[in-house]
Amino acid sequence: MKSAAELAAAAERAFEYVRGQDGLLEAEVFTAANGALLTRLNYTSHIPCNGVEEPKSTESCGLGIRAVFASPDGPRIGFGSEPSDLGPAGAERALERARHAAVADPDFVSLPDPSREPRALADYHDPRLMEVDDASLVDMGFQVVGGALRTFLASSRLATLAEDDAALRRLGLIVGGDVTILQERIAIVSTRLPRVQTDESTLMTAFVTSMVEAHAAKGSGASTGTRLDHFSDEAGVEAAQNAIRAIGGERVPSGEYTVIFGRQPVADLLNNLVVPACTANAFYSSRTPFLGKLGRPVAAPQLHVYDHGAMPGLMGSKGITCEGLPTGRTDLIRSGVLVGCLSSWYATQRLLRDPALGEKLGATGRVAQAALAPRNGFRFGAGGGRQFDVPPGIAASNVVVEGAEPVALDELVRAVKHGLYVGRIWYTYPINGLRAGDFTCTVVADSYIIRDGRLASPLRANAIRINDNIGRILDNIVGITKDVKGTIVWAADEVVYAPEIAVRGVRVDAIAGFMEELE
Amino acid sequence: MASRLSVDLIETIKPVAEECLHDAQRRLARLRYADLRLEVSEAKWAVAENGSPKGSGDDESLSLGVRVLAGDRTVAPGYAGLALGAADAPDLPRILRDALERAYRRATANAEQKAEAREKFGGLGEALGETRLHPVEIRRDTVPAAYRVDPRALDLGEMTRFATDVSRQVASVAPALKYNWIATLSRLSRELFASTEGACIDQAFALTQGSCSVVAVAGATSQDLYDVLGHQRGWEILLEGVDEPLIRFPTFHDWALGLARQAVALAAAPPLPTSDREVVVVTDPHYNTLVSHEIIGHPVELDRALKMETAYAGRSWLLAGLGEHQVGKRVASPLVTAYSDPALPGYGHYTYDHEGTPARRVVHIDRGVFQGFMNSRQTAAIFGGQPNGHWKATDAALVPLIRMSNTAFGAGTRPPEEIIKEVDRGWYFAGHRTPSIAESRENFRISARAVYEIRDGALGRLHRDGGIVADSRDYLMNVDAVGADFRLYPIPNCGKGQPMQVKKLGNGGPTMRSRARVAGG
Incomplete structure (x- = not known):
């Protein structure tokens, strides 16, 4: 994943190129690199399953240019982007797309002017969340599944409903959900905001649903945070506890x-x-x-x-x-x-x-x-x-x-x-x-x-x-x-x-x- | 400057992709199976609003997805996905190798942890089994796209002028029409699927879509309508309309004006009164498109039925466990048949799914009796039955899920006019609007675009803001008439998965009559 400094340098280079072009009234260059690490959970006691169903990821990186071009009919605003290539050829291609796609939008006034409010937040992300490896991704998924299964196994309520292992499995114990880590980096520079700015953020969530399906009992659990050391099996434990609490659910009339x-x-x-x-x-x-x-x-x-x-x-x-x-x-x-x-x-x-x-x-x-x-x-x-x-x-x-x-x-x-x-x-x-x-x-x-x-x-x-x-x-x-x-x-x-x-x-x-x- | 991406890249990358898979098989000791998907798309679009141009684009994309099954003590899956660009094309052999290795690392770590968990959790650990794929016929094939006007040959300026002109005319329909948004899209995509089993499938798809959103205001009422017209064809469908046996649209221009006029009429109409008991409801093919989507299509997705979507899209009332399900049981009136058929035309058409399975028609309900599910190779291996080719992703970088193809109620024999004529008091629901469905699809509330009173066998006064609310099984069991007027329509925005994948697919049906409560505004 590109660093914020690399994104900033690429944005500045692209902006230098763009603003030297003929007929350009104003422009904005936005570079971004994103990673999403996600391990999807699926445990079902009564159906063969993987526990961790999908350890996976998506990644993207590229630049987008908003540009305003002079034309005999007034300004024309266009947007173009180029994936993967943060170099001069990428900037050239994105600008060409913006020029080709530009329209005379009568509601367009200008690209953003500077705000009078100061920036309040900087350096707030957890660098460790930018570097989670493949084994850790799988491990985080099994931690959450394990938290739920331990809760089921320790439940006296379930023990009264199921005399042995086979009966326990027949209760239809379900643990579904995911652990997700989002990694985001951007840089932006424009004619009206000519000092390049960067931003980095990370987010981690675990979102789990559990069931004792034979009793139509369903509970959910979640944990969220912006730092890796916030992570635990809490979401799995909470979901399983809530599912067990839901056993014996009653109906109510309209x-x-x-x-x-x-x-x-x-x-x-x-x-x-x-x-x-x-x-x-x-x-x-x-x-x-x-x-x-x-x-x-x-x-x-x-x-x-x-x-x-x-x-x-x-x-x-x-x-x-x-x-x-x-x-x-x-x-x-x-x-x-x-x-x-x-x-x-x-x-x-x-x-x-x-x-x-x-x-x-x-x-x-x-x-x-x-x-x-x-x-x-x-x-x-x-x-x-x-x-x-x-x-x-x-x-x-x-x-x-x-x-x-x-x-x-x-x-x-x-x-x-x-x-x-x-x-x-x-x-x-x-x-x-x-x-x-x-x-x-x-x-x-x-x-x-x-x-x-x-x-x-x-x-x-x-x-x-x-x-x-x-x-x-x-x-x-x-x-x-x-x-x-x-x-x-x-x-x-x-x-x-x-x-x-x-x-x-x-x-x-x-x-x-x-x-x-x-x- | 980097050269533009072209769908022709798929042709040149085929042997490279196959070699990378062979190489992975040789080098990665615990690899049991791998497949990769590459997709190149070339798309042009234009948007107008209230008679003015708002934007346009001429974009290409390249994406890659890899699945590996690997392990020692047991087998588990691992995946990797990448959004790529023209600059990556020369480096694709390395990128493919790296992605395969990354998915392999995840799969082997997953398998090791699964084996440990199986031991650690005693009786509950027994459910953690080895990942298996049901065998399928291995194919090597090329499937071309169908279009008359090549999406790549379109002039972007002309597309923008067309969208703006339609928007301008929609804006002038009536003073009450306060807002409109018009979008057009035409794209050509080409997908490669290759696997270590020897599959190599190259499929191309053209898709053209026109979208229209309008808001008409009358006093304190805003009628906000949205719909799309589309087909897996070229730009010609927007200019000429479509007149096929199963899919019919007027030109985009006429169709958008029709939607705008309907919004104006509805804004001035009274809301539908809510009933406190079941009444006779007649539903048109467009309304039944959403009914078939929500209460037939979704609950017959086998991943959902096997609880894999419990935290997201929900489960299915049709299956409690491997031995407890509704297969072979009556779930609808004998007049109701429903199926999914990728061979039919429209948004749900394809020849192979995203794991190379030849796609085939699967009957879900045969004259009222439930028959079975849409599946994938993995879910077929768990539940049984032959894979029917419904494992699809919206982008090669994302992991496929079981998705509808063309899922529809089958046609009956009755003329729709006759179905209405037999009703002395009831409601006619024309066009679908918004759904809300219970978690296992056992109950629904779906609003209609327009509702007409039926009095003495004829359509009467127009009402706005109304829909049907019913338990799914009761609604299907109450069906007492099915029309011969079968139609397929596009659904442009079916959400499923984590991260969410918003998919285009086909649904449809004929006019139908049932009994249900109606809910108004």
Whole structure:
């Protein structure tokens, strides 16, 4: 993998070449090297398996050029990239592609200007995570699987259900998931940001689902970190423990419940509904349920949501965006009021010049400008990494959710008294388009029935579907817990630092009763 | 300057790839099997928004994926993937050798750790078995792409003007149409698969796609519709449309305008009321494309059924264990047949999958009785049955998974008009929109683009924001009419895997009638 210094030198060389070309008004060179090491886990006691199913990796390296060319019809903006070749020929090829592909986009104003905010984060990655070898990758996978299997073997609950080894295997013990290490390095330089900047980040996650399948009992576990010494078998142990706790799950009838959403459901609702609704592009295209609501309440007053890409130690933190601008904190919802949007430089310039800005955003002038700070122009993709072959889009980094008067979980459970604790949801989509806010999902694991102010018994996995509306959910928040934890959801770019949130009147439908007939 | 990548690279690299595999077999003592996949793609695209050009591109890519099975005390897999460029082409022999060695190191470390774990975990360790691939017929073959207008010959400026013109016309459909995004893509790719068993398969594919996203606004309602038109053909499909027995589209221009007009009509329509009990639902072939995808295609992927996707895409209600499954049992009405067929045209068409298995039709449901799964060589070795060629990746650098080819409900015999005419009170669901499916695919809620009331055998008032919610088995068992109007449609964005692979594939079906609850906005 190329070093940051090599990427910086390549970016500078390419920029020198590019800016000497005829007809060029401005340009930006972005170089990146990405590595993704991933070991996929699959243990099934009742089906032959590998334990560690896929120790694998992907690597990419290259440069991308955004260039603005003079033309008789006005400026034309183009993007071109070249994989593998960071030398002069690569730069020449990428620029030629950009020239060939350039279009007269009337919404283009300029490449990013320098920010008045200083860069807050540098030298924050763990060099050891850049150098994990093949044997260690496999070993990390087996550590997690081993943590789960030891937990199963030590369980007195399972021992009462299975008299011998064969019976234990027949319980259908499952350990699935992965250990992932992301290695990212970039360098960027442009006409308006002529001092080359570099950024290096690493991220490590273990994400595990376990089951005692014969009892439809499912639990999950996760561990995350930015340093190799954070790694342990914790995710496997936690998932197996949660699966065992879920044995004996009960059904509940359809109806409206007070629901405490656990951290994964909060992250899932943020990832699929709230964060997409808070992007500048969602306002521009009139897709957001918050259309025209900047400065107006969109949630219960106790809810705060912000994105913070520069907080040390958080998993999604970066020093700079993929546009070369400093990352930082962008408040989205403060005390239940919509106060900001995630944006890139291009999206901000476009929306600020939109004649319908006031109608779409709900504010104009300085208020709108302050709400649209371009701190989130990233080039994420391909399952992680900062990609050289795409122009910047809008993505969240660390999304932090907090309550104004947070409480401990047991206090919240006591306050709810009767309801549901939902620990993991699935396939959460805005079923009728984002603006309508209607969403649906099923409850798949880590969930409990709350009776008399305590978690009384497990809720059977895959036995209820939530059919509700995100506007109602945000309005009906009745409590938020104190402790936030970094939570990732499948295929998401951002990390959500989520608490648990109680919501009254959540609509739930009982589903799939026929599954018990099959057992 | 480095020369551009071309799909012709596959021709020159074939003997090199085979030699690298032979060399690995000779040098790497514990190697039991290896395969490699190389893919070169040449693509052109253009995007317009609200009548203005937004971007275009003329890109090539080269990627490599390697699988090795190796070990001593037991056998385990190891993989490696690389995204490469034109500058790597002269150095490919070394890159292939290095990738094979890297995958081999991972496989041998994996095998050693698996053998230790098998001993360490007693009874639970017994499930850790040796990795085996079911035998397949070893082929050496070349399969050309089908197109009339070569994607490589397209003029990028003309593509941009075309997309911008379509976007401009869509924008002028009505004042309520507030936003549109138009994208076109045409690409030619060529894939090489070679293995230590002697397979050497060279397949080329052309693909052209037009995408349209529109937002119509009426007061507090935004109707946000998205769809794609596409085929494994050249640019001609966007200009002329497609008129084949199983795939029919108008020109891209007419099709995009149709979507825009529908969004405007829907924005002014009332939402579908939610029912508290089952009602009669008639679903058109486009809606059933997503139903077949979600409640037929996904649960019949054998990797999912064997629990390998438990943490991600989920499991399948059709299989609890190797001896506990629904094969041979009734899971649908006798009117329902469903299958996957890579030989059919469209996005799901191919001749060999990504481990060189000749692809063949697999019937999942035969007149209501469940028959079996899509599989790979590894999953066929575990569950039994012949490999049917459904192990596919979206890029050679990524590890394949079991994916749909053309998965569809089979045609019936009834004219669709007759199916509607028999209904006195019910709902007609036209076009698919958004799915949400339970983890083992046992329950679903799928929204439709448009819903029409059926009154006394005729379509009535248009409604927006509605869909069907049902337990999968009940829904399939309730089917009481199947139309003769079978169609295949492209699905451009099926997500599965870790890291996520977003795949293009085909689904379809005819008009069908069932009973279910309907859910509105």
